[in-house]
Amino acid sequence: MIERSGIQATRRGVLVGGSASVALTTLPLGSAEAAPAVEPPKMKVSLQVNGKQATLELDTRTTLLDALREHMHLTGSKKGCDHGQCGACTVMVNGKRINSCLSLAVMHEGDKVTTIEGLGMPGNLHPMQAAFVKHDGFQCGYCTPGQICSAVAVLDEIEAGVPSHASASLTARPQASNAEMRERMSGNICRCGAYSNILEAMHEVAGTDVAGARA
């Protein structure tokens, strides 16, 4: 008999239930006499999220994204494709942006994670969040937390001199230009097509014009 209590078929439950439903289907189905299901392996992991220390005991299959959303209730980071293609799950780990859906939580022992909630909250917005509001950098908002985390990291990467496919020279310092920022944001997909407004928000925070010159 499969224990179904505690799983409610709400819209949100259906949307986020990917990992839970996979876990259910791996249990032996069929007769009540079936051998008792073996508990999937669990492990403890300690990490710092938005400045707060957390210790969780998780099924080893839990992604960092699911740990944040389902176990720490930080639902700002979104599950879009769950395959590292859309960028909605982007968070910063030890100062670098990654796709949290393509990373196991148990692989983050001792790491420092910053989510959209850690960048800023209503009343205390990060400058990038305020610029997205000002420039209308979103419509439905689903990709926005990932876009903002990525945008903040992109400006850091340009500042640090990380080259991109759009950089004319590998040795000159990259500029916060339209071409550079568009290329560097290509791992964040927005179905509403808010890209040009996102770019304006990024220019505002970078203090640059379309060519990347300091405004």
Added chain:
Amino acid sequence: MKPFTYERATTPAEAAAAVVRHPGAKFIAGGTNLLDLMKLEIEAPQHLVDVNTLKLDRIERTPDGGVRIGALVDNTALASDERIRKDYGVLSRAIVAGASGQLRNKATTAGNLLQRTRCPYFYDTNQPCNKRKPGSGCAAIGGYSRQLAVIGVSNACIATYPGDMAIALRVLDAKVETVNAGGQTRTIPMADFHRLPGDTPHIETALAQGELITAVTLPRPIQGTHIYHKVRDRNSYAFALVSIAAVIQRDGRGRVAVGGVAHKPWRVETAEPAMPQGASAVASRLMAGAKPTHDNAFKVPLVERTLAAVMAEAKTA
């Protein structure tokens, strides 16, 4: 995803031994490709050995004037390294032409080499695929094959190796250093690292079960213009239809490797003496024996045209 047990490795040889000890075990580093495949149950390891603790994340000079790149150096760090940008520009260019910023921050040097094909029939578990399920057949042959291989193909598989970094490593004559469970090390030239599909497309590299990549080494820098030119359906965050890694001298001599056309980075050293004669002379030797499908026949002339663009760029550089 199927359940699995997990451990953190202590030393490279112990990591190799752990994978040999557990049936169905795999190494995990960045995880950007492996976890994607595990979610689809195309990969279903019963045990994961996390190698991130092995401190193989340094880039250092070698005594012969080359560079040793630790297996765990992430793609962003490698493309950004001052020595790589200055002396091995084709490698920096190839890396930043691939994936997204988020993925490059996590993907490692060794993991990038080992990424699996993006053949749509490898990903579709309802279809036969000799790579995913040996002996089941190949749905790509006779299927939608626009993205797939045109040379070095077999009756069992027409998948392409999807990466960009490895194409540059091939043109640079890189070598892959490994360790096994017994602690023995060996060095594999890039030319021999990836295999053609033949009758065993599921065996993709020269690595033995449990053999762990510890580093990739580059020989002394090669003078000349370093170019990586990637042709794809959109200009960012897409796999190559055709890509060319080249190092070209002022007199037109040089070397070239091609991505997106074969099961491995495609380089034919005997085609390279024709470089001063132009793209057509090189491409006809490079792509001799090509067996494209109706869908991907365009890739053969595209190799020549891309090479012509690369040669023109080298002249003006």
